[in-house]
Amino acid sequence: MAARYFLPIEKCEVGMKTAETIYNEFGAVIVWEDSLLDENVLNKLRRLRIDRIKVFSEEDEVIPESKNEVFRAQYQNNVDMIKDILHDISVGKSVDLHKTEHISNSIFNKINENRDIVGAISSLRDVDDYTYCHSTNVSLLCMLIGKWMRLNMRTIKDLITAGLLHDVGKSKIPEEILHKPGKLTEEEYETMKKHAEFSYKILQEVEGLNPEICKAVLFHHEREDGSGYPFGIKSDKIPFMSKVIAVADMYDAMTANRVFKSKESPFKVFDILQNHSFGVLETSVVNHFLTNIASYYIGDSVRLSDGRTGEIIYINAKNIARPVVKSGETYVDLFFDKKLDIVELII
Ligand SMILES: [Fe+2]
Numbered sequence: 001m002a003a004r005y006f007l008p009i010e011k012c013e014v015g016m017k018t019a020e021t022i023y024n025e026f027g028a029v030i031v032w033e034d035s036l037l038d039e040n041v042l043n044k045l046r047r048l049r050i051d052r053i054k055v056f057s058e059e060d061e062v063i064p065e066s067k068n069e070v071f072r073a074q075y076q077n078n079v080d081m082i083k084d085i086l087h088d089i090s091v092g093k094s095v096d097l098h099k100t101e102h103i104s105n106s107i108f109n110k111i112n113e114n115r116d117i118v119g120a121i122s123s124l125r126d127v128d129d130y131t132y133c134h135s136t137n138v139s140l141l142c143m144l145i146g147k148w149m150r151l152n153m154r155t156i157k158d159l160i161t162a163g164l165l166h167d168v169g170k171s172k173i174p175e176e177i178l179h180k181p182g183k184l185t186e187e188e189y190e191t192m193k194k195h196a197e198f199s200y201k202i203l204q205e206v207e208g209l210n211p212e213i214c215k216a217v218l219f220h221h222e223r224e225d226g227s228g229y230p231f232g233i234k235s236d237k238i239p240f241m242s243k244v245i246a247v248a249d250m251y252d253a254m255t256a257n258r259v260f261k262s263k264e265s266p267f268k269v270f271d272i273l274q275n276h277s278f279g280v281l282e283t284s285v286v287n288h289f290l291t292n293i294a295s296y297y298i299g300d301s302v303r304l305s306d307g308r309t310g311e312i313i314y315i316n317a318k319n320i321a322r323p324v325v326k327s328g329e330t331y332v333d334l335f336f337d338k339k340l341d342i343v344e345l346i347i
């Protein structure tokens with residue numbers, strides 16, 4: 001598979017293939033990912049003063065991704081701001097829409113940087129900052145899913161905000177339940193479940209916030225088969241945005257390191273989403289998510305269940321959770337070698 005590189009626009013040539021969907025500043029698509037560049041598109045990109053784009057390329061003269069540091073700093077900044085927002089709520093203030101919009105815009109500006117986003121979600125997590133990082137990650141993942149599903153920009157922006165704010169109600173849950181190192185009792189779990197309604201109530205008070213965002217947040221723990229909460233409503237009654245948040249939320253929660261549980265490898269989570277989410281999560285959202293996100297792990301190092309380490313070199317479309325891993329000179333095809341698993345992503 002060809003590598004993805006950033007290339008200055010003046011070095012892009014007719015016939016190269018885009019490795020990202022490129023949007024203009026209003027969010028309209030200029031060119032979809034995986035399209036061949038032609039003179040027309042190149043002129044458009046120049047006119048819009050887009051200085052570099054990601055292309056699939058095997059040429060030597062390329063600029064490696066060097067914006068990682070900037071991305072990480074901005075990510076941390078967003079995490080700090082969401083911390084402020086949640087802190088404000090816990091001391092009785094309301095959600096600062098201005099701050100929220102600032103974070104949402106900063107996240108939206110990253111819409112062409114899929115790889116940095118997936119990388120950040122895998123590596124920038126802090127156990128203590130769980131809720132803040134989780135909010136930022138869910139927001140980023142909602143944006144990616146929106147983009148991969150080719151939703152309109154208005155919906156993607158609403159998804160970013162909804163993802164960011166989906167758990168604000170947790171600021172009303174007692175600290176000892178929220179951070180309990182271990183399984184919650186039934187009673188504690190009932191209290192924890194109230195966070196969705198708390199989020200809704202908090203957000204309803206925010207003047208200028210789209211009511212669809214409030215609804216999306218209220219139903220983010222509802223499930224297709226009616227097994228979710230707070231109302232146990234089924235598939236056709238659940239707003240689409242809630243279904244997107246549900247997938248992003250589950251993925252991030254399962255791949256996170258918590259005080260009481262160690263993280264699952266993304267591939268284990270892909271397996272759960274691929275094989276055990278039918279009837280629980282919306283299939284089209286899960287499918288778009290899985291087919292797109294998996295390829296960003298190509299080139300990453302992993303540890304196998306027999307202790308060997310290796311590099312992911314190929315994602316099998318028939319089973320995303322079981323890629324081909326190169327360990328030393330050996331190729332391990334997990335699609336056929338069912339006895340082995342990926343136990344850890346080595347960051
Ligand atoms: Fe939640």
Ligand SMILES: [Fe+2]
Nearest residue numbers: 134166167249
């Ligand atoms: Fe959540």
